[in-house]
Amino acid sequence: MKKTGAQILIESLIKEGVEIIFGYPGGATLSIYDALYDAPIKHILVRHEQGAAHMADGYARATGKVGVCMATSGPGATNLVTGIATAYMDSVPIIAITGQVPTPMIGNDAFQEADITGITRPITKHNYLVKDVKDLAYVVKEAFYIAFSGRPGPVLIDIPKDVQAASTEYHYPDKISLRSYNPTYYGHPGQIKKLVEVIQKSERPVIYAGGGVIIANASEELKKFAETTGIPVTTTLLGLGGFPETSNLSLGMLGMHGTRYANYAVTESDLLIGIGARFDDRVTGKLSDFAPKATIVHIDIDPTSISKSVEVDIPIVGDVKNVLVELNKLVKKKDNLKPWLDKIEKWKKEYPLGYKQGKEIKPQFVVQEISRITKGNAIIATEVGQNQMWSAQFYKFAKPRTFLSSGGLGTMGYGFPASIGAKVGCPDKIVFDIAGDGSFQMNLQQLATAVQFKIAVKVAILNNGFLGMVRQWQELFFNKRYSQTPIENPDFVKIAQAYGAMGIRVTKPEDVGPAISKAIESPLPVVIDFHVAPEENVFPMVPVGSPISEMIGGLA
Amino acid sequence: MKHTICCLVENKFGVLARIAGLFSSRGFNINSLAVGETEDAMVSRMTIVLDADERILEQVIKQLRKLIDVIKVIDLTGQDSVERELMLIKVNTSDTVAKSEAMQIVDIFRAKIVDVGAKSLVVEITGDEKKVETLLELLRPFGIKELARTGKIAMLRK
């Protein structure tokens, strides 16, 4: 049967199991929206396309499925860019569909024309400009395959208006073959054996786990690996939730705002096993002093990640889960770790994460209360800045896919739309966006989206009246010259109410817990405006360019 | 150190931009790049010459392999390969002495004179890097008015 491009697109999305699209219509997507009108796919009408991309991203991170967003040509498409770049940096599988001006007009600076495939080339895993309706079904199939397989990432499909309207015989391919794309899923057995040998010999091993563990759904395997061998685990920011922080073997997060004990352990280790992590500069600090005594092992599906910054001794390219399964067959309890674990225990006792309570609400306390009240079972999205680091430090993450944060790109404004996407994907979960007052204002218009579609996310603004993280750097490194970091905010409670959400203001520490509980009980989206200590800093901290063992602050 | 890599890519819209973009966005420097169809019309072959240390070269090759449209990447450096480049050189020959001297040099190199003008010659030479560079150096004293080169193309011998 013949179908139009727009119908083919929608049917293909259904074939891929898409249940939800986050999008915003326009002149170049009219046919697609017409085909969507009576299709069994839900559409969430966002209030800015950047939010659509972040929602698709939050949905994907929380559910492990592919997220889909859609925008019209020109400004609609360019509004997606920050969201696509965010997903790219954190390896999140999303499909971005954009309308384009009709093929004969491409290149003519037509109304609402933007070369979106050109613009997004460096921030997508792959992208397509579909010039012939006959290619469309195949492109959709291929796009989903590429987005989801190997190291996942965003894929953009740009569809000109005339291609949406043109008709052709529809047939959805069952299989695709890509001679140029074959991710390596199984680790080399010889390399795995080598790793088993160095594990056996090591006396001070540490596992350093990243977001790849979560992406590969390998948390159980990681837990088994750590528990079988008895090797302690530190995670990156994006690795949070990949290993339960309730475990004795957990060292929490490492790096710039990591725990002292994690950074000390990595620095003293004789074997560092990197799993699905990429040795980011926020993790390594000064490169030459990163894990200087250790044999470095790196397990990752992306060969370009290996030896990119840190020279790796034993590289294992493969899917993290498959490699861990193989590894778990070969490893056994290490019985020589007691001195090492004792030493780590001593560091933990000596340098716990902490802060001083005062009369004002401490932002760390708000995060701890959310953690306590939700029992670590909520999905936590964050914005960027201090709010993000305090969330990472003080929420006790126990499960994968419960921490959503823009790690690679550091996009302020990510958290709120991402929390909406996550809540749509996981309606039974409590979903919080832990926000800064600055970041929340980057995408707060999505309150209208949350209200219209009854998406009951909870926003906890750690309102310090500053662009806090930048202020912290100005305090520490620019002699307290607070250039353009104090911000005057609107009344967030009124804003929430104006949108039809609930607003709560909290100014006293004793009201923090009750406000959180009240927000959770409400069926509405809720914004809690926590007035927190304005000049609180995130500690400990590794100044840029220092070794991670040289941390400042955070001492009891 | 100079390296020659060969890249087989899907002959698709935008491939060249992807590869060029990869080099520019990651700060890799290309010395030359030659592109053309292969025996299979669906596949293009790119020969890329770049100056890089081992570490950067390894990243370049891995990053190229990561591109969806790249089918195969071969590092020809140190391998038994055939390499050729074509160069067109417009040489200044304002007097007859210069002209005959230049023609002699061209002859020794088995290069071709493809155009003779009143005050210039256009010389065509094909060969490996050493040969074309040597000819160029010998012709330089006459004055080079214009130079065009294809960039190197290469393949393994077996």
Ligand SMILES: Cc1ncc(C[n+]2csc(CCOP(=O)(O)OP(=O)(O)O)c2C)c(N)n1
């Ligand atoms: C889109 C964007 N613009 C600028 C920055 C730089 N930046 C990083 S943290 C930060 C301050 C964030 O302030 P706020 O949201 O109030 O959070 P806080 O640090 O106070 O928790 C800024 C401006 C960024 N990360 N993203």
